[in-house]
Amino acid sequence: xxxxxxxxxxxxxxxxxxxxxxxxxxxxxxxxxxxxxxxxxxxxxxxxxxxxxxxxxxxxxxxxxxxxxxxxxxxxxxxxxxxxxxxxxxxxxxxxxxxxxxxxxxxxxxxxxxxxxxxxxxxxxxxxxxxxxxxxxxxxxxxxxxxxxxxxxxxxxxxxxxxxxxxxxxxxxxxxxxxxxxxxxxxxxxxxxxxxxxxxxxxxxxxxxxxxxxxxxxxxxxxxxxxxxxxxxxxxxxxxxxxxxxxxxxxxxxxxxxxxxxxxxxxxxxxxxxxxxxxxxxxxxx
Amino acid sequence: xxxxxxxxxxxxxxxxxxxxxxxxxxxxxxxxxxxxxxxxxxxxxxxxxxxxxxxxxxxxxxxxxxxxxxxxxxxxxxxxxxxxxxxxxxxxxxxxxxxxxxxxxxxxxxxxxxxxxxxxxxxxxxxxxxxxxxxxxxxxxxxxxxxxxxxxxxxxxxxxxxxxxxxxxxxxxxxxxxxxxxxxxxxxxxxxxxxxxxxxxxxxxxxxxxxxxxxxxxxxxxxxxxxxxxxxxxxxxxxxxxxxxxxxxxxxxxxxxxxxxxxxxxxxxxxxxxxxxxxxxxxxxxxxxxxxxxxxxxxxxxxxxxxxxxxxxxxxxxxxxxxxxxxxxxxxxxxxxxxxxxxxxxxxxxxxxxxxxxxxxxxxxxxxxxxxxxxxxxxxxxxxxxxxxxxxxxxxxxxxxxxxxxxxxxxxxxxxxxxxxxxxxxxxxxxxxxxxxxxxxxxxxxxxxxxxxxxxxxxxxxxxxxxxxxxxxxxxxxxxxxxxxxxxxxxxxxxxxxxxxxxxxxxxxxxxxxxxxxxxxxxxxxxxxxxxxxxxxxxxxxxxxxxxxxxxxxxxxxxxxxxxxxxxxxxx
Numbered sequence: 001x002x003x004x005x006x007x008x009x010x011x012x013x014x015x016x017x018x019x020x021x022x023x024x025x026x027x028x029x030x031x032x033x034x035x036x037x038x039x040x041x042x043x044x045x046x047x048x049x050x051x052x053x054x055x056x057x058x059x060x061x062x063x064x065x066x067x068x069x070x071x072x073x074x075x076x077x078x079x080x081x082x083x084x085x086x087x088x089x090x091x092x093x094x095x096x097x098x099x100x101x102x103x104x105x106x107x108x109x110x111x112x113x114x115x116x117x118x119x120x121x122x123x124x125x126x127x128x129x130x131x132x133x134x135x136x137x138x139x140x141x142x143x144x145x146x147x148x149x150x151x152x153x154x155x156x157x158x159x160x161x162x163x164x165x166x167x168x169x170x171x172x173x174x175x176x177x178x179x180x181x182x183x184x185x186x187x188x189x190x191x192x193x194x195x196x197x198x199x200x201x202x203x204x205x206x207x208x209x210x211x212x213x214x215x216x217x218x219x220x221x222x223x224x225x226x227x228x229x230x231x232x233x234x235x236x237x238x239x240x241x242x243x244x245x246x247x248x249x250x251x252x253x254x255x256x257x258x259x260x261x262x263x264x265x266x267x268x269x270x271x272x273x274x275x276x277x278x279x280x281x282x283x284x285x286x
Numbered sequence: 287x288x289x290x291x292x293x294x295x296x297x298x299x300x301x302x303x304x305x306x307x308x309x310x311x312x313x314x315x316x317x318x319x320x321x322x323x324x325x326x327x328x329x330x331x332x333x334x335x336x337x338x339x340x341x342x343x344x345x346x347x348x349x350x351x352x353x354x355x356x357x358x359x360x361x362x363x364x365x366x367x368x369x370x371x372x373x374x375x376x377x378x379x380x381x382x383x384x385x386x387x388x389x390x391x392x393x394x395x396x397x398x399x400x401x402x403x404x405x406x407x408x409x410x411x412x413x414x415x416x417x418x419x420x421x422x423x424x425x426x427x428x429x430x431x432x433x434x435x436x437x438x439x440x441x442x443x444x445x446x447x448x449x450x451x452x453x454x455x456x457x458x459x460x461x462x463x464x465x466x467x468x469x470x471x472x473x474x475x476x477x478x479x480x481x482x483x484x485x486x487x488x489x490x491x492x493x494x495x496x497x498x499x500x501x502x503x504x505x506x507x508x509x510x511x512x513x514x515x516x517x518x519x520x521x522x523x524x525x526x527x528x529x530x531x532x533x534x535x536x537x538x539x540x541x542x543x544x545x546x547x548x549x550x551x552x553x554x555x556x557x558x559x560x561x562x563x564x565x566x567x568x569x570x571x572x573x574x575x576x577x578x579x580x581x582x583x584x585x586x587x588x589x590x591x592x593x594x595x596x597x598x599x600x601x602x603x604x605x606x607x608x609x610x611x612x613x614x615x616x617x618x619x620x621x622x623x624x625x626x627x628x629x630x631x632x633x634x635x636x637x638x639x640x641x642x643x644x645x646x647x648x649x650x651x652x653x654x655x656x657x658x659x660x661x662x663x664x665x666x667x668x669x670x671x672x673x674x675x676x677x678x679x680x681x682x683x684x685x686x687x688x689x690x691x692x693x694x695x696x697x698x699x700x701x702x703x704x705x706x707x708x709x710x711x712x713x714x715x716x717x718x719x720x721x722x723x724x725x726x727x728x729x730x731x732x733x734x735x736x737x738x739x740x741x742x743x744x745x746x747x748x749x750x751x752x753x754x755x756x757x758x759x760x761x762x763x764x765x766x767x768x769x770x771x772x773x774x775x776x777x778x779x780x781x782x783x784x785x786x787x788x789x790x791x792x793x794x795x796x797x798x799x800x801x802x803x804x805x806x807x808x809x810x811x812x813x814x815x816x817x818x819x820x821x822x823x824x825x826x827x828x829x830x831x832x833x834x835x836x837x838x839x840x841x842x843x844x845x846x847x848x849x850x851x852x853x854x855x856x857x858x
Contacts, residue, residue, distance in 0.1 A: 060826070074561055126712060138561035151564035151571065158570070160593045167595035224574060237586040240577055241594065243570055263571055273564055273571045281822050282565050282575065 043208040056082040073139040080131030092124035148276040162188040178228040214250035242266045308345035315350045394418040407443040433472030463491040547585035548613040551606040555598035556619035558785035579793035583800025600639040615726040621733035634740040643716035650703040662688040730758045732788020754847045756805040761843035771838040784837040806848035
């Protein structure tokens with residue numbers, strides 16, 4: 001069974017984050033969290049800005065309690081509202097290519113008609129059409145409105161095309177050395193390979209995160225690494241994507257130290273996760 | 287024994303002195319056989335294995351009935367207990383008590399060995415024989431002797447194989463050492479035999495080189511001492527090493543003769559959580575989280591996910607599950623559920639992958655109601671019985687013409703019924719399997735409603751040892767009985783499995799299994815991990831329409847061979 005959070009939640013879509021509801025001011029705590037989340041995304045994924053994209057916001061609240069705190073948000077960034085049905089696609093038909101009319105006799109028998117089936121990709125997918133989304137994120141806040149968990153995925157972070165090419169290349173060349181595997185990863189656009197720790201640390205978006213978390217100090221930086229040694233086990237059977245994990249300590253304005261764990265994708269180095277290690281059981285090195 | 291009479295004498299200043307004539311005094315002596323287990327933290331416990339007494343007259347003849355413990359050591363039974371062979375008895379000790387099997391031999395100094403079909407092997411002297419001459423196979427489960435063999439002098443069991451055969455060494459009267467193997471029924475043959483006539487091709491080792499047997503490595507290769515005393519690697523036609531705790535002399539303690547790391551494959555065609563429940567709602571993080579744990583014990587760990595290659599397709603699962611020799615195969619994802627109104631409803635009859643369903647082939651012809659599903663009751667209107675010509679009665683009691691062949695263009699005929707199967711996003715057709723052949727030692731499944739329709743689907747005997755393989759699945763019945771689930775979980779959520787719990791259980795299972803635990807013990811570790819996690823999980827409130835609410839705490843069980851163990855190296 002699918003895990004339950006929003007499958008069973010009462011969804012509420014907020015079209016614009018500053019709009020009043022029913023003539024009443026949105027309770028400031030909720031508005032603050034939505035604005036904070038939007039600012040967070042704009043700071044961490046600046047490449048999405050300036051393209052007239054739409055931010056879709058989902059959350060759920062108790063209908064009966066007006067002052068209910070907002071502790072969960074989902075935000076999607078795309079070409080339009082995520083659930084806007086723009087029509088229905090009937091898919092693609094296959095095509096037949098006939099030999100050119102007036103086939104020169106001296107070339108012999110004309111080639112037979114060529115049949116090609118419809119492309120098996122997104123363009124020919126049957127069903128309802130929705131605006132393309134580039135980033136899907138989730139935020140969790142504690143009772144004081146502090147961000148305690150964040151997750152992100154989507155084609156802006158990793159569209160899997162490069163991943164698929166890398167994986168297929170390594171799969172078809174099992175004799176590759178570790179250095180060649182790393183080179184293949186880099187050739188396909190991976191910004192930070194396993195050997196690029198220094199550069200990765202240098203470009204960490206700590207300044208962008210500090211307005212939300214407090215002053216940050218790096219505790220440790222690690223990357224998912226495969227066994228480097230020659231091994232009878234094929235690369236694809238011991239394959240791990242070189243995603244990064246960074247442990248930081250934030251010092252809040254009140255002088256409190258808060259440990260966080262940050263996760264970054266291997267391809268563009270974008271943030272894919274954040275957890276407050278005080279409250280989460282999922283920190284890897286507690 | 288003392289007595290004032292009849293030989294008492296008086297002393298001047300005191301009571302009569304007691305003089306003992308021990309030549310007519312009786313005596314009693316007792317002996318206890320204890321097993322002491324020492325835990326890694328230094329604590330210990332002592333368990334009484336057996337006791338006996340002896341009485342007689344004349345203290346000069348008194349002697350204790352001590353147990354003759356020559357060099358016998360207890361070995362783990364693979365289920366938390368121990369096996370011990372002493373003199374003419376074989377003891378099986380467990381937390382629930384002990385059993386004793388009288389043997390027709392006096393056991394020798396070699397340790398017992400144990401196969402994963404729970405057959406133990408001991409050797410010793412038969413009655414009236416001054417030298418060890420007999421090899422015994424003992425059924426630990428039924429406390430009985432399976433077979434006895436007398437291949438020669440000093441037979442010593444060496445290695446137990448996964449097909450239930452036992453390699454051993456023995457001596458011939460010319461003081462040469464030979465290597466042999468006993469099949470699961472006790473028939474013996476040379477370990478390395480001439481394929482044309484079955485004769486022993488050696489090595490024949492003169493005892494001046496020492497009584498050194500063969501040592502099983504991997505890939506059917508044995509390391510043995512050659513006829514000249516040199517060290518050889520020899521290929522034999524045998525199955526792999528048995529998976530139990532004590533398959534080799536000295537217990538293969540460093541696991542150097544078996545795979546040190548697990549061979550695994552994991553399928554995660556569904557995200558365990560949503561984006562808002564970090565880290566399980568982000569694919570790379572969910573897979574990374576699980577992989578980080580699996581990597582600590584596995585040498586091979588392909589991880590099939592939703593969008594990041596390799597992709598969790600049904601065909602990839604069939605290939606990994608049915609053809610690849612493997613230690614642990616994991617699945618974390620949705621089940622295909624049948625909603626019905628019976629006692630076992632709803633139930634799972636398949637798994638959902640990224641591209642298509644994998645479904646247990648339905649059967650509506652043999653009146654097995656649980657297997658009659660996905661019949662086409664949508665393409666024709668139901669009518670009340672009696673059914674007319676060209677109609678058939680569905681399990682819901684109504685008559686449908688669409689059940690009866692010839693089937694509609696998009697339907698499938700199986701025996702005499704028309705079926706229509708679900709697809710993922712109207713894409714690929716479902717895969718149907720009567721039986722899910724499995725080549726993995728353990729299949730760990732995190733999915734919902736795994737009742738008998740699901741567990742009976744798996745054939746765990748493909749190329750397996752006599753004990754078979756293990757399927758580890760949520761124990762739906764036990765989950766319903768758990769007090770916390772009865773108190774906190776809405777009835778409509780009973781039997782459903784939170785995949786975050788399933789993923790955490792899978793991590794704990796693989797780590798424990800790789801660390802040398804049996805499937806049963808690793809299952810316990812998985813259940814503990816879930817029990818520790820469960821209080822921290824937050825579920826959405828129950829909605830008036832019945833959605834939401836807490837999901838149950840998951841409890842896992844082992845179906846099949848609970849003693850399967852790959853890296854057992856220490857006392858479980």
